[in-house]
Amino acid sequence: MTLLTVTATQLLEIIEHGVAATEPGATPGQFPQVSGIKFSFDPDLPSGNRVQSLTIVDESGAIIDTVVQNSELVGDASRSFRLVTLSFLADGGDGYPFPTTPAADRVDLALADNAPRTGVATFAPDGSEQDALAEYLTATFPQNTPVNIADTSPQQDERIQNLNARQDTVLPTPPAPPELVFGTQNNDRLDAGATPP
Numbered sequence: 001m002t003l004l005t006v007t008a009t010q011l012l013e014i015i016e017h018g019v020a021a022t023e024p025g026a027t028p029g030q031f032p033q034v035s036g037i038k039f040s041f042d043p044d045l046p047s048g049n050r051v052q053s054l055t056i057v058d059e060s061g062a063i064i065d066t067v068v069q070n071s072e073l074v075g076d077a078s079r080s081f082r083l084v085t086l087s088f089l090a091d092g093g094d095g096y097p098f099p100t101t102p103a104a105d106r107v108d109l110a111l112a113d114n115a116p117r118t119g120v121a122t123f124a125p126d127g128s129e130q131d132a133l134a135e136y137l138t139a140t141f142p143q144n145t146p147v148n149i150a151d152t153s154p155q156q157d158e159r160i161q162n163l164n165a166r167q168d169t170v171l172p173t174p175p176a177p178p179e180l181v182f183g184t185q186n187n188d189r190l191d192a193g194a195t196p197p
């Protein structure tokens with residue numbers, strides 16, 4: 001596992017890369033697995049222009065930052081986000097464009113193979129992908145109980161929304177404009193209509 005700092009522009013490039021090779025009936029190995037973000041993409045658009053919405057969310061799913069809205073980068077493109085990913089991906093695996101400059105402030109979390117191992121799962125070095133997953137599974141599910149959770153279908157996925165399978169709900173739909181009612185005092189005439197654009 002590796003910690004990195006990325007800008008809003010770099011985060012968008014990373015997510016665009018993740019969905020760049022998606023085609024009907026095919027989900028390539030570079031397809032992203034994410035948490036802490038929600039995004040929508042249109043696989044019918046050209047690679048590099050597929051992400052329509054991208055938000056940063058907290059543990060409850062509430063939006064704390066909007067990065068992309070209506071396929072446009074929102075806010076300061078140089079604002080930064082700290083993230084964790086696989087070292088394989090941070091090293092450019094699957095062609096991922098993670099930054100390699102000093103500004104990325106990269107920290108590799110996996111300890112050496114011969115370092116002491118802590119926690120319940122000790123078959124892999126602390127800080128490795130295998131260790132993180134095993135520690136999560138043992139903390140979340142009772143021992144010797146098989147995980148029996150069905151995959152979420154593309155139609156129901158709230159995190160990664162394929163717009164060929166569902167409507168974009170990453171960002172809340174703005175409320176309809178209020179009905180405009182106007183008239184004059186002591187006048188029996190009342191006019192109503194939609195708010196002008």
